[in-house]
Amino acid sequence: MKINIKRIMSDLEILNTFNTTPKNGCSRYSFTIEDTRAKEYLMGEMKAIGMEVRHVS
Numbered sequence: 001m002k003i004n005i006k007r008i009m010s011d012l013e014i015l016n017t018f019n020t021t022p023k024n025g026c027s028r029y030s031f032t033i034e035d036t037r038a039k040e041y042l043m044g045e046m047k048a049i050g051m052e053v054r055h056v057s
């Protein structure tokens with residue numbers, strides 16, 4: 001599998017937007033809306049490439 005650095009950097013930049021402390025590092029605490037949105041983003045990306053995704057709480 002070839003690594004796509006641009007895609008990885010893009011994904012990391014998007015994940016950084018789900019953040020409780022903008023412009024001051026990245027804080028994303030468990031069970032917050034930011035945490036939920038980050039997980040939803042990652043699950044959406046996985047489903048888009050055909051992965052089966054399950055979330056266990």
